[in-house]
Amino acid sequence: MGMLDLVQNETIKILRRRRFLVILLILAILIPIFTYAQYRSVLTAQEQMGTSDWRALLQQKIVDTQNRLASSRLPEEWREFLKITVQQQQYYLDHDINPMAPGAPTFARGFMDQAISLFLPMIIVVLAVDLVSAEFSEGTIKLLLTRPVRRWKVLTSKYVTLLLFTSLTVLMTLILAALISGVVFGYAGWDMPVLTGFEIAGGELETAGVFALPQWKYLLMQYGLGWFVSVVVGTITFMVSVLVRSAAAGMGIMMAALISGAILTQMASSWESAKYLFVVNLQLTDYLAGTLPPIKGMSLPFSLTVLTVWGAASLVVAYAVFIKRDVTS
Amino acid sequence: MTETVLSIKGLRKQMGGKPIIKDISFDVYAGEVFGFLGPNGAGKTTTIRMLVGLASADAGEIHIGGISLHKHFPQAIAQVGCIVENPELYKFMTGRENLEHFARMSGGISRERIEEIVRFVDLQRAIDDKVKTYSLGMRQRLGIAQALLHNPKLLILDEPTNGLDPAGIRELRQFIRRLAEEEGLAVFISSHLLSEIEMMCDRVAIIGKGKVISVGLVKDLMEQFGDQVEWSVSPETTEAASRILRALPFVEEAVASKEGRIMCKMDTERIAEANRTLVLQGIAVLGIAAKTVTLEDLFLALTTEEGGAEHGHAGPGAK
Ligand SMILES: Nc1ncnc2c1ncn2[C@@H]1O[C@H](COP(=O)(O)OP(=O)(O)O)[C@@H](O)[C@H]1O
Numbered sequence: 001m002g003m004l005d006l007v008q009n010e011t012i013k014i015l016r017r018r019r020f021l022v023i024l025l026i027l028a029i030l031i032p033i034f035t036y037a038q039y040r041s042v043l044t045a046q047e048q049m050g051t052s053d054w055r056a057l058l059q060q061k062i063v064d065t066q067n068r069l070a071s072s073r074l075p076e077e078w079r080e081f082l083k084i085t086v087q088q089q090q091y092y093l094d095h096d097i098n099p100m101a102p103g104a105p106t107f108a109r110g111f112m113d114q115a116i117s118l119f120l121p122m123i124i125v126v127l128a129v130d131l132v133s134a135e136f137s138e139g140t141i142k143l144l145l146t147r148p149v150r151r152w153k154v155l156t157s158k159y160v161t162l163l164l165f166t167s168l169t170v171l172m173t174l175i176l177a178a179l180i181s182g183v184v185f186g187y188a189g190w191d192m193p194v195l196t197g198f199e200i201a202g203g204e205l206e207t208a209g210v211f212a213l214p215q216w217k218y219l220l221m222q223y224g225l226g227w228f229v230s231v232v233v234g235t236i237t238f239m240v241s242v243l244v245r246s247a248a249a250g251m252g253i254m255m256a257a258l259i260s261g262a263i264l265t266q267m268a269s270s271w272e273s274a275k276y277l278f279v280v281n282l283q284l285t286d287y288l289a290g291t292l293p294p295i296k297g298m299s300l301p302f303s304l305t306v307l308t309v310w311g312a313a314s315l316v317v318a319y320a321v322f323i324k325r326d327v328t329s
Numbered sequence: 330m331t332e333t334v335l336s337i338k339g340l341r342k343q344m345g346g347k348p349i350i351k352d353i354s355f356d357v358y359a360g361e362v363f364g365f366l367g368p369n370g371a372g373k374t375t376t377i378r379m380l381v382g383l384a385s386a387d388a389g390e391i392h393i394g395g396i397s398l399h400k401h402f403p404q405a406i407a408q409v410g411c412i413v414e415n416p417e418l419y420k421f422m423t424g425r426e427n428l429e430h431f432a433r434m435s436g437g438i439s440r441e442r443i444e445e446i447v448r449f450v451d452l453q454r455a456i457d458d459k460v461k462t463y464s465l466g467m468r469q470r471l472g473i474a475q476a477l478l479h480n481p482k483l484l485i486l487d488e489p490t491n492g493l494d495p496a497g498i499r500e501l502r503q504f505i506r507r508l509a510e511e512e513g514l515a516v517f518i519s520s521h522l523l524s525e526i527e528m529m530c531d532r533v534a535i536i537g538k539g540k541v542i543s544v545g546l547v548k549d550l551m552e553q554f555g556d557q558v559e560w561s562v563s564p565e566t567t568e569a570a571s572r573i574l575r576a577l578p579f580v581e582e583a584v585a586s587k588e589g590r591i592m593c594k595m596d597t598e599r600i601a602e603a604n605r606t607l608v609l610q611g612i613a614v615l616g617i618a619a620k621t622v623t624l625e626d627l628f629l630a631l632t633t634e635e636g637g638a639e640h641g642h643a644g645p646g647a648k
């Protein structure tokens with residue numbers, strides 16, 4: 001009757017329903033496709049440059065930047081930013097890294113940038129959407145609620161299991177992205193410096209605080225943010241699973257929400273209050289990479305707050321409804 | 330004094346704005362099979378849902394083994410095993426995995442106990458197959474195994490014979506009698522068939538439109554409303570025939586309903602004996618029809634009786 005026993009039950013059910021297997025399969029099919037696409041674009045880029053001598057090209061870039069630094073009319077903070085850029089490019093040269101042809105860690109970084117707002121949330125939805133509703137539609141909820149376990153405990157065991165598998169999913173995304181892409185691109189580049197520390201002030205990108213981070217550290221931060229997004233999307237899906245009995249309906253609701261979020265973000269909306277929607281706040285890695293947010297007034301702390309509030313509210317609703325609701329039919 | 334395992338007082342529930350359960354009270358004792366009899370839509374399943382914690386009551390009290398279900402849900406429900414409507418199981422898991430899942434929710438159940446219960450319901454051969462390959466009868470047995478796994482004091486079954494063939498029903502009946510008589514369980518069974526309750530139960534509560542109409546011994550009920558036999562005789566001998574029938578020790582009542590027709594309250598197994606007596610006394614018997622009382626007849630009789638008063642005595646099941 002302990003929580004551990006209940007979590008064990010839920011874990012066995014997720015595994016027996018082959019939910020996690022499906023997710024691993026989706027990753028194992030999609031990552032090679034993206035790897036190949038990346039590989040083609042590297043080839044194209046090299047063809048356009050005529051030769052594939054990226055070293056000469058990079059050397060030229062460094063010289064250009066240094067020339068600009070020599071002129072004294074530059075503002076101080078801009079000068080700092082350029083210096084760090086030069087350091088980064090110099091690192092590529094010294095360590096023989098072609099920035100156009102990424103290694104496994106660079107691929108994994110690009111993959112999370114792309115996956116965080118739609119692909120990753122979608123596979124979390126697959127994991128969470130029938131966690132509760134399947135028990136209702138299959139009638140097995142009667143087995144769970146007629147045992148000497150309080151309802152809040154039953155729901156908590158399901159939520160804990162969801163958190164467990166969400167974390168595993170994010171971890172497996174990183175592992176599979178690195179492992180599979182490395183076959184083509186090699187496994188180098190973990191220490192490669194990546195620029196971060198951008199800040200947004202008054203709708204402009206501030207480069208004053210920019211610094212270079214070893215790529216492995218950057219990856220940890222990035223996948224940490226990916227994990228956070230996954231937990232919030234998982235929590236909201238969990239609530240939908242409590243409220244909606246049909247898995248198909250739940251899936252429809254979540255997919256519609258995520259896709260409209262992607263569209264709203266693209267529209268660089270002038271509708272400012274859209275920034276309070278959770279679906280517009282999923283692209284957390286953009287704050288690390290220094291891309292301007294889709295709507296004015298958004299920042300990393302802002303997005304984290306919005307997501308936390310949505311997640312917490314979903315949990316409250318899920319518990320309140322699950323504990324009070326009569327089980328009929 | 331027999332132990333009261335289940336006690337219900339003044340249970341009420343509204344659903345969709347309509348009162349569905351209006352006032353239900355009765356007690357169930359250890360070692361008895363208690364029938365919960367009522368037509369479809371009477372509120373049997375709704376009542377059972379409240380008994381097992383699936384739905385909350387608007388008013389009234391439920392005590393299981395003396396513990397309030399509302400106040401101490403885990404302790405109270407730990408003493409209950411149930412199948413509400415169909416035995417719902419995880420079809421994508423094996424029978425054994427289902428029992429293990431259930432054991433982990435109940436706590437303190439050993440591997441040996443699982444083996445024991447599997448033997449008890451005779452599922453040894455199929456226990457490691459996925460439940461989706463089971464027949465309905467096998468699912469029913471796994472459902473019962475699941476309901477009995479934690480040695481409950483009270484077993485609640487909602488229309489358990491639904492979907493079973495006659496052989497399955499006979500088997501279930503023997504099984505339930507054995508549980509009550511040998512293991513001392515209180516078994517609570519709902520049904521809409523009087524014949525089923527008559528065969529399985531010691532006592533019965535009759536429910537209609539969310540109200541208990543009558544609680545008492547099945548034996549008393551059947552004596553009061555039991556089998557009737559309709560005799561057809563030649564009209565001019567109606568009086569004489571009634572007198573002869575009434576004189577027989579096993580005939581409780583003999584009423585001439587119209588010319589040539591006599592309604593008898595009597596055991597149908599003694600029709601031949603009564604017939605012989607009539608024939609020997611020179612009555613020409615034209616026809617004999619045994620009428621088994623149905624739930625509808627019973628309802629009619631009980632509800633037209635003033636206020637639908639209790640019949641018999643509602644005391645502990647005397648055996
Ligand atoms: N969710 C519900 N909302 C409103 N009325 C309901 C609901 N479920 C059942 N009922 C009504 O409650 C009554 C009792 O149903 P039920 O307990 O299933 O009867 P039984 O099990 O005796 O056949 C029926 O008239 C049914 O229409």
Ligand SMILES: [Mg+2]
Nearest residue numbers: 373374487488
């Ligand atoms: Mg019913």
